[in-house]
Amino acid sequence: xxxxxxxxxxxxxxxxxxxxxxxxxxxxxxxxxxxxxxxxxxxxxxxxxxxxxxxxxxxxxxxxxxxxxxxxxxxxxxxxxxxxxxxxxxxxxxxxxxxxxxxxxxxxxxxxxxxxxxxxxxxxxxxxxxxxxxxxxxxxxxxxxxxxxxxxxxxxxxxxxxxxxxxxxxxxxxxxxxxxxxxxxxxxxxxxxxxxxxxxxxxxxxxxxxxxxxxxxxxxxxxxxxxxxxxxxxxxxxxxxxxxxxxxxxxxxxxxxxxxxxxxxxxxxxxxxxxxxxxxxxxxxxxxxxxxxxxxxxxxxxxxxxxxxxxxxxxxxxxxxxxxxxxxxxxxxxxxxxxxxxxxxxxxxxxxxxxxxxxxxxxxxxxxxxxxxxxxxxxxxxxxxxxxxxxxxxxxxxxxxxxxxxxxxxxxxxxxxxxxxxxxxxxxxxxxxxxxxxxxxxxxxxxxxxxxxxxxxxxxxxxxxxxxxxxxxxxxxxxxxxxxxxxxxxxxxxxxxxxxxxxxxxxxxxxxxxxxxxxxxxxxxxxxxxxxxxxxxxxxxxxxxxxxxxxxxxxxxxxxxxxxxxxxxxxxxxxxxxxxxxxxxxxxxxxxxxxxxxxxxxxxxxxxxxxx
DNA sequence: CAGTTACCACGCGGTGACGGGCGA
DNA sequence: TCGCCCGTCACCGCGTGGTAACTG
Numbered sequence: 001x002x003x004x005x006x007x008x009x010x011x012x013x014x015x016x017x018x019x020x021x022x023x024x025x026x027x028x029x030x031x032x033x034x035x036x037x038x039x040x041x042x043x044x045x046x047x048x049x050x051x052x053x054x055x056x057x058x059x060x061x062x063x064x065x066x067x068x069x070x071x072x073x074x075x076x077x078x079x080x081x082x083x084x085x086x087x088x089x090x091x092x093x094x095x096x097x098x099x100x101x102x103x104x105x106x107x108x109x110x111x112x113x114x115x116x117x118x119x120x121x122x123x124x125x126x127x128x129x130x131x132x133x134x135x136x137x138x139x140x141x142x143x144x145x146x147x148x149x150x151x152x153x154x155x156x157x158x159x160x161x162x163x164x165x166x167x168x169x170x171x172x173x174x175x176x177x178x179x180x181x182x183x184x185x186x187x188x189x190x191x192x193x194x195x196x197x198x199x200x201x202x203x204x205x206x207x208x209x210x211x212x213x214x215x216x217x218x219x220x221x222x223x224x225x226x227x228x229x230x231x232x233x234x235x236x237x238x239x240x241x242x243x244x245x246x247x248x249x250x251x252x253x254x255x256x257x258x259x260x261x262x263x264x265x266x267x268x269x270x271x272x273x274x275x276x277x278x279x280x281x282x283x284x285x286x287x288x289x290x291x292x293x294x295x296x297x298x299x300x301x302x303x304x305x306x307x308x309x310x311x312x313x314x315x316x317x318x319x320x321x322x323x324x325x326x327x328x329x330x331x332x333x334x335x336x337x338x339x340x341x342x343x344x345x346x347x348x349x350x351x352x353x354x355x356x357x358x359x360x361x362x363x364x365x366x367x368x369x370x371x372x373x374x375x376x377x378x379x380x381x382x383x384x385x386x387x388x389x390x391x392x393x394x395x396x397x398x399x400x401x402x403x404x405x406x407x408x409x410x411x412x413x414x415x416x417x418x419x420x421x422x423x424x425x426x427x428x429x430x431x432x433x434x435x436x437x438x439x440x441x442x443x444x445x446x447x448x449x450x451x452x453x454x455x456x457x458x459x460x461x462x463x464x465x466x467x468x469x470x471x472x473x474x475x476x477x478x479x480x481x482x483x484x485x486x487x488x489x490x491x492x493x494x495x496x497x498x499x500x501x502x503x504x505x506x507x508x509x510x511x512x513x514x515x516x517x518x519x520x521x522x523x524x525x526x527x528x529x530x531x532x533x534x535x536x537x538x539x540x541x542x543x544x545x546x547x548x549x550x551x552x553x554x555x556x557x558x559x560x561x562x563x564x565x566x567x568x569x570x571x572x573x574x575x576x577x578x579x580x581x582x583x584x585x586x587x588x589x590x591x592x593x594x595x596x597x598x599x600x601x602x603x604x605x606x607x608x609x610x611x612x
Numbered sequence: 613c614a615g616t617t618a619c620c621a622c623g624c625g626g627t628g629a630c631g632g633g634c635g636a
Numbered sequence: 637t638c639g640c641c642c643g644t645c646a647c648c649g650c651g652t653g654g655t656a657a658c659t660g
Contacts, residue, residue, distance in 0.1 A: 180618095183651085184651070184652095322615065323653090323655095324653075333653075337651085338624075338652090339622095339624080341623050341624075342623050342653080343621095
């Protein structure tokens with residue numbers, strides 16, 4: 001077991017700033033030293049430090065060494081269980097972890113006894129029925145996990161970066177299209193990995209296993225089980241991250257994403273076998289993240305393999321389909337996947353259900369929001385918390401009328417509330433070789449201030465808007481929120497407090513709600529809270545009225561012209577500015593730059609994620 | 613009839629060709 | 637005049653969901 005003997009375990013989540021504490025006094029001392037550590041404060045005020053041993057003990061482990069560290073945090077987690085169900089933090093996780101539509105055992109619990117094989121035998125062994133969730137899930141003690149989408153296995157922490165989006169899909173039972181030529185996942189899997197040995201080498205890969213032994217069918221607006229799953233499905237079900245093998249430092253340095261992973265139903269496909277995972281339609285699958293230490297030459301050592309870490313995020317469960325069944329899922333995909341933008345403009349008019357049935361907020365709802373906030377574009381952002389279709393609610397003229405500088409993404413005082421960590425992705429993502437270089441050059445893409453790696457010392461905070469405890473954020477400095485990790489939505493995750501304003505997705509876990517006096521000095525987190533104008537806004541009612549912590553219903557993202565790729569020249573002439581080059585001019589070197597230089601020396605285009 | 617497949621239009625970014633401005 | 641830099645434009649490829657035709 002990879003426990004650390006009962007020491008409280010604090011991590012900045014980026015793995016480069018992890019410390020262990022033997023005593024509470026150590027924590028307090030550390031707190032003094034690290035006043036600005038938002039993560040840390042979260043841990044303190046919620047007394048939800050990671051307790052490795054407890055976590056480990058909660059797994060009900062396996063005799064197999066490999067699975068000894070397998071983490072199934074959150075599996076079968078019941079509403080309010082993932083989070084501390086304390087009054088001030090009454091967890092709305094239930095709204096995230098949707099119950100199955102048919103009431104059957106969606107929260108199928110892997111026991112960790114399955115192996116790596118790609119055969120059907122790796123199906124989670126027991127039936128759903130055999131897993132009365134309250135007993136089966138690995139973490140009975142709720143408070144141990146302060147962050148959804150975070151899993152600690154052994155020493156390693158894996159954070160599901162786009163957790164909110166996954167959760168949003170999960171709420172409606174995620175469907176993933178599979179085609180013969182392979183279809184990318186959306187949302188895709190993206191993790192932040194921490195607490196690895198920086199010098200050791202690891203393979204990081206994802207496999208997809210059957211989530212249950214049932215065949216599913218969509219009937220009457222619900223997914224219902226229908227017969228047994230077909231076993232012994234041939235084909236690859238493992239996708240090795242192209243950077244593998246690589247050092248722990250490498251994996252921890254950047255986000256590890258699997259955006260190019262493709263799903264196919266073509267069993268005989270010999271092409272791109274390395275990039276494709278073969279699945280069967282109408283079966284429910286569970287992706288798993290594996291981190292295996294390997295030898296210097298990259299080969300897997302039996303002993304090291306035994307220490308492999310596996311993380312399972314139930315929210316990433318999906319049903320493979322050849323055509324979308326649930327219109328809600330279709331709508332979510334259209335709304336969030338930038339490649340589906342072509343379906344956004346007329347979709348509402350053609351297909352939109354009544355507002356009350358909408359998955360995503362109606363224009364009316366969106367218009368209630370402050371305009372002009374999310375000035376990002378494209379896939380990466382959408383992947384995290386995409387705005388609604390860009391054109392849906394706010395025309396550029398409207399934005400201008402609202403007094404926002406559409407040319408300056410950071411100009412909006414509220415923009416950072418909608419900024420996606422996916423922007424950071426552009427500078428901190430590990431995905432194939434496509435993350436080529438510096439996308440953070442524009443000031444808009446400053447590293448996320450919570451990073452405390454060697455690349456980003458706390459001094460960063462001093463320059464960040466958070467250092468100005470006033471909470472007033474200049475447009476320029478607000479950009480600091482635009483990138484990096486961990487994702488704001490983790491730091492401020494869900495747990496929409498009943499007393500709190502909307503935008504719970506961005507609310508600090510810490511609560512300043514009545515009855516729960518602040519246990520800490522003004523936190524750097526506080527500026528994270530939405531500005532008053534947003535706070536005062538009535539809670540958005542999505543479908544079901546419950547994911548206030550997700551992205552705001554309407555956010556204006558911008559096209560390239562507004563994304564900072566262009567800027568006014570000295571002569572007022574519109575001048576194209578390379579998104580990759582400006583860092584040398586006005587922006588301090590960013591982490592991504594370093595990463596770029598160290599790793600590949602190429603530049604990471606924003607959309608480079610999709611480079612081929 | 614349910615599920616699968618192939619094709620479609622769409623939006624987007626990347627790329628290269630082309631031309632204009634500017635300095636040597 | 638030449639070379640360089642930069643901006644504009646068109647084209648291309650990719651990935652997307654929709655849809656009709658096909659299949660078992």
